[in-house]
Amino acid sequence: MRVTLKTRIWVTILIIVLLFSFFILFYFPAQQEKYLLKDFNKEVQNLAGTVALGVKIALTEQNFEGVQTAMDFVKDDPHMKFVSMLQVDTVRDEKGGLKIERTVFKTYPENVKVNPNITTSDSIIVKLAPFQTKVLNGEILLGFSTVDIQKSKQQIRLTSIVVSAIVFLIGIILGFWLAKRISVPLLALRDAALLVGEGDRNQHVYTKTRDEIDDLSKAFNKMVSDLKLAEEKILAAQNQLIHSEKMASLGQMTAGIAHEIQNPLNFVNNFSQLSKELIGEFNSADNEEEKLEILSDIKSNLEKINHHGKRADSIVKGMLMHSRNNIEEKQLTDLNALCDETMNLSFHSMRSTVPNFNCEIEKNFPTDVPKANIILQDISRVILNLLNNAFYIVHEKSEGNKDDIKNFTPKVSISTSYKNGFIRISIRDNGNGIPDSIKEKIFEPFFTTKPTGEGTGLGLSISYDIVKAHNGTMKLETKSGEFTVFIITLPA
Ligand SMILES: Nc1ncnc2c1ncn2[C@@H]1O[C@H](COP(=O)(O)OP(=O)(O)O)[C@@H](O)[C@H]1O
Ligand SMILES: [Mg+2]
Incomplete structure (x- = not known):
């Protein structure tokens, strides 16, 4: 069961408040009443003692008025119910034992009838104070009303109820406030952390709780801005890497292209040289038939020169497309x-890089494929990356298969097609395929299975990003040991 922090704080405070209220409501008043009663008992006992002393002195001096004065000492106390002077005699009972017998000698107020054996009850406190004189062994019996004590008790109870209600209320309010104060910023932190997890690096939490x-929250904010900074640094480093990868593959390509251009140029040179010689032969030819033959040779040479010139031209154009064209804008392109x-x-x-590399190349470009609005440089990079991977893998496979x-x-193979407003480009190779275990990883930046220096692991990740930025998709079909097809779909 999940218990929120808010609930925990709440329950804790509630328990504390309840305990405290219970204490105020029951223990505290009981204790108070006990002390109150004790004090009152003591006071009445003291008064009885004082009266007894007064009576004793008066009796010793045989001053009977003094007895009255001594008893009057408590007369004005509003709590007083009665004060009696008792005579205490020790008499024999029926069985011959000794017993104490009390008789009321004098009572104030005179109309009150006092039972000499009266004891303390809820409504009255009774105290005895003995005195001894030559004439009389007696006791002063003092009865005080507890009405005031009862009133005080009620007062205390009422106060306790009020105080505990206030404590309870304050506790509840405090609980509310505390729970809110702790849970609100915590929830804000949790939400912000979730958003940061989803990639929002501009989340900041502001609290004023000190x-x-x-x-x-300060640490959280710092972590987020550090994260943002680190990501920016990584991004910059990544861009740097992407740039250097671009440069490296460009350099490699330029070398290859220069090599390839050499080939048609050789043809152009040779055939033009040959044609020059043929013109010499033409001039010294004897008959028309020979001249016509030479002319047709020259024509065929010129056609070859033209053909190879065009080939060189297309290679150079292709190269320029990758290197010179720095337009980062979309343009309608014939895919x-x-x-x-x-x-x-x-x-x-x-x-x-592999001079005698041989490979069957298949191209299938249906004419109904429309022009697409793309950033030329980027999409050509994607195709180049996929083709480079394909050539690499088939070469690797052929190296491994050297024995047979x-x-x-x-x-x-590379082919295009058009359907329902989307252009598909598929690039297929009959290499070793991609094992299931790394299928998920190949699009991750820096994932490569190639030896250091041969792969950066950036090709597919960059390609994926480019295709995504064009609102396209990139899918993969592969069978281990047999083939791999990358299929790019772009909106036309
Ligand atoms: N056509 C393919 N056939 C088999 N494996 C491939 C193919 N294309 C890519 N891969 C795998 O994906 C990995 C990542 O490719 P890529 O991102 O282009 O980086 P790199 O080519 O630098 O290794 C390669 O190292 C390779 O293991
Ligand atoms: Mg690659």
């Missing part, structure tokens, strides 16, 4: 062309 809760060029780039780049290399032909 206590540990205040310290806690088919982009995929085609990026495929060439990635393959050339692979070839620049005939059984494995590396193959990387």
Whole structure:
């Protein structure tokens, strides 16, 4: 069972208040009454003693008026019920034993009939004070009314009830206040912590309690701003890494491309040289037939020059697309062309690191795929990342299969399609696939299975972010040991 802090505080205070109220209501008045009664008893006893002494002196002096004066000593006390002078005699009872017999000698007020053996009861306090003279052995019997005591008792009870009610009320209010004072900032802290957990780093809690809760919220606020700062630092570091990764792959690509451009340039040089020589031959040709043949050779050479020139042009254009184009804005882009060029780039780049790398390449670009509004540089990076991964894995597989290399032909395919306002780009390889155990992790930044220096683990995470920023999705299908397909869907 979950008990909230508020309830705990409440219950604790309630118990304390109840205990305290109980004390005020019962123990405190009982104690008070006890003392009150004790004091009163003592007072009456003292008075009886004083009267007895007065009577004794008067009797010794045989001054009977003095006896009256002594008894009058208590006459004015409003609590007095009666004062009697008793004669005490020791007599033999029927069985021959001794017994004390009291007789009332004189009483004030005179009309009151006093039983000499009267004892203290609820309504009256009775005290005896003995005196001895030559003429008489006696006792003063003093009766005082307890009416006032009873009144005081009631007064005390009433006060206790009122006080305990006040204590109870104050306790309840205090409990309310305390519970609120503790639980409100705590709940605010809890809510803020939840929001921080969800990624909101601008949560701050303000308390004015000047206590540990205040310290806690200050520490919490500091933690959040530290977290924010640390995240910003990580982000900056990450951006730096992304940048250097971009630069590194660009450098690698440039090397590959330069190598690839060399090839068509060689053709251009050779065929133009050849054509120059053919023109010489043309000039010295004897018959028309020979001249026509030379002309057709020159034409075919020029066509080859043109073809290879175009190839160099497309490679350079593709490279420029990645390096020079720093436009961070969306532009309508032909994704088919982009995929085609990026495929060439990635393959050339692979070839620049593994010179005799061979791979079957399949492209499928239906013409109905419309242009998409994308940040060209970013999407081409995504395609490049996926293709680079694909080439890497098929190469790795072919290396591993060296013994029976005939059984494995590396193959990387790229295709586009269009359906219901979405363009799909799939990049497939027949590499080793991605095991289930790391499927969840590959999109995490810095997750890589490649040896240091060969992978940063940033490719997929960056790609995922880019696709997400384009309101697209990136899905993965793979079978261990057989294939991997990454499918990007982008709104057209
Ligand atoms: N086509 C693929 N086939 C098999 N594994 C892949 C493929 N693409 C990515 N991976 C796995 O995902 C990991 C992360 O890829 P990526 O984020 O591009 O970083 P990197 O390529 O630097 O390792 C790779 O190290 C690899 O284990
Ligand atoms: Mg990669």
